[in-house]
Amino acid sequence: MTSSTCRRKAGRNNSPYSRKDQTLDHFDYVDGTMHVEQVPMTEIAQQVGTPVYVYSTATLERHVGVFREGLSQLDNPLIAFAVKANPNAAVLATLAKLGLGADVVSGGELQRAVAAGIPADRIVFSGVGKTAEEMKLALELGIFQFNLESEPEAEMLSQVAESMGRKAPVAYRINPDVDAGTHAKISTGKSENKFGIPYDRALESYAAARDLPGLDVQGVAVHIGSQLTDLAPLEAAFVKVGALIAQLRAAGHDIRTADLGGGLGVPYDPSQPLPPSPADYGAMVTRVTQGWDARLMFEPGRVIVGNAGVLLSKVIRVKQGAQAPFVIVDAAMNDLMRPSLYDAWHDIRAVAPDGNRIASNVVGPVCETGDTFAMGRDMDVVAAGDLLTFMTAGAYGATMAGTYNSRSLTPEVLVWGDKWAVVRARPPIEALIAGDHIPDWVAG
Numbered sequence: 001m002t003s004s005t006c007r008r009k010a011g012r013n014n015s016p017y018s019r020k021d022q023t024l025d026h027f028d029y030v031d032g033t034m035h036v037e038q039v040p041m042t043e044i045a046q047q048v049g050t051p052v053y054v055y056s057t058a059t060l061e062r063h064v065g066v067f068r069e070g071l072s073q074l075d076n077p078l079i080a081f082a083v084k085a086n087p088n089a090a091v092l093a094t095l096a097k098l099g100l101g102a103d104v105v106s107g108g109e110l111q112r113a114v115a116a117g118i119p120a121d122r123i124v125f126s127g128v129g130k131t132a133e134e135m136k137l138a139l140e141l142g143i144f145q146f147n148l149e150s151e152p153e154a155e156m157l158s159q160v161a162e163s164m165g166r167k168a169p170v171a172y173r174i175n176p177d178v179d180a181g182t183h184a185k186i187s188t189g190k191s192e193n194k195f196g197i198p199y200d201r202a203l204e205s206y207a208a209a210r211d212l213p214g215l216d217v218q219g220v221a222v223h224i225g226s227q228l229t230d231l232a233p234l235e236a237a238f239v240k241v242g243a244l245i246a247q248l249r250a251a252g253h254d255i256r257t258a259d260l261g262g263g264l265g266v267p268y269d270p271s272q273p274l275p276p277s278p279a280d281y282g283a284m285v286t287r288v289t290q291g292w293d294a295r296l297m298f299e300p301g302r303v304i305v306g307n308a309g310v311l312l313s314k315v316i317r318v319k320q321g322a323q324a325p326f327v328i329v330d331a332a333m334n335d336l337m338r339p340s341l342y343d344a345w346h347d348i349r350a351v352a353p354d355g356n357r358i359a360s361n362v363v364g365p366v367c368e369t370g371d372t373f374a375m376g377r378d379m380d381v382v383a384a385g386d387l388l389t390f391m392t393a394g395a396y397g398a399t400m401a402g403t404y405n406s407r408s409l410t411p412e413v414l415v416w417g418d419k420w421a422v423v424r425a426r427p428p429i430e431a432l433i434a435g436d437h438i439p440d441w442v443a444g
């Protein structure tokens with residue numbers, strides 16, 4: 001493992017990042033076959049079967065290093081990986097070893113993060129629907145911060161904490177009413193979205209929270225959406241956070257933390273301009289937060305794991321279409337939901353391309369028109385039995401997988417140099433069936 005990638009290098013915040021830096025992953029062709037680090041994709045497909053998610057440790061390390069380097073001008077920032085982007089235990093344990101904390105949105109994610117070795121004092125709990133049980137668990141573990149999203153939630157947390165003789169460290173997630181300019185289903189910072197408390201009413205909400213005996217009001221939080229390809233909305237939101245911190249302090253609140261959320265985009269489509277780099281992002285944050293005198297927190301998800309994973313799939317058959325051939329692959333919308341959910345674009349590459357290209361429609365076997373990965377896509381020519389990969393599938397990939405059409409959950413593999421391991425096995429279909437129960441009165 002190259003520890004240099006995760007070591008902080010002070011003073012290099014302004015180093016220019018090229019496309020190569022930002023897109024750098026470890027999925028490269030060696031002798032005409034795609035490898036992940038030193039392992040041929042063909043070896044994984046043969047031994048594990050397809051479809052399968054494949055993650056690269058070197059790429060994870062690389063992206064943690066680049067993100068950290070972008071923030072190198074800041075004093076002791078807390079980088080809390082957004083677990084929902086990729087909750088695999090092996091991925092979390094890798095990130096824990098690199099010193100990351102966790103941003104969790106459920107009791108399950110909290111337990112996963114702790115089980116993977118992420119210290120509770122680096123964990124922040126986000127989400128609009130935390131239950132009393134989840135709050136209790138988080139308080140018992142002693143997490144760093146709760147990001148509250150409503151006044152009723154503040155009241156409930158205060159009661160739970162008081163009943164345990166504790167004070168819960170909290171921030172309010174404010175809704176800055178900023179348009180993130182991203183897909184509607186992953187925008188979270190407009191006033192009509194369900195997230196956070198309205199910016200205009202924040203002072204009242206904070207005043208009410210201060211009077212609650214079970215809370216220790218320590219910070220402000222914001223997260224306006226995901227896959228942002230422009231820094232301007234982030235900057236607009238952070239400026240509002242800065243103004244609010246000043247107002248809150250003037251009103252007597254002891255604000256010590258500012259959680260700036262996640263949301264930085266990653267390159268999916270090589271023909272599109274690059275999203276802002278972590279260095280650009282870090283420079284903007286450093287400029288905007290000058291003089292805030294608060295510990296800054298970040299919740300990156302996609303930018304850490306997106307490029308570190310691919311979905312490896314096999315072509316079942318190719319059938320003629322009206323305009324372009326349909327390439328029917330053994331991965332489907334249940335394995336990788338992003339295209340059907342958000343019209344997301346994933347680069348599709350043959351594992352062993354022969355150099356020819358053709359416009360193709362790439363679809364899965366599920367009985368839904370939405371089970372379509374690409375239409376009329378210029379891509380490598382492939383035939384039945386060939387392997388292909390959906391690139392940049394490490395974030396919001398396996399974690400959103402389901403069993404629709406009675407398809408087994410997608411397995412996951414983690415590669416490290418020339419080593420690899422199955423980090424989640426493909427459950428046998430019998431296990432799926434055995435999970436159901438037929439009551440007596442039906443069985444007769």
Ligand SMILES: *Cc1c(COP(=O)(O)O)cnc(C)c1O
Nearest residue numbers: 082126226262263299300301302
């Ligand atoms: C999903 C989420 C994130 C991570 O978003 P990315 O776009 O993956 O960086 C961070 N914070 C909160 C509150 C989230 O819901």
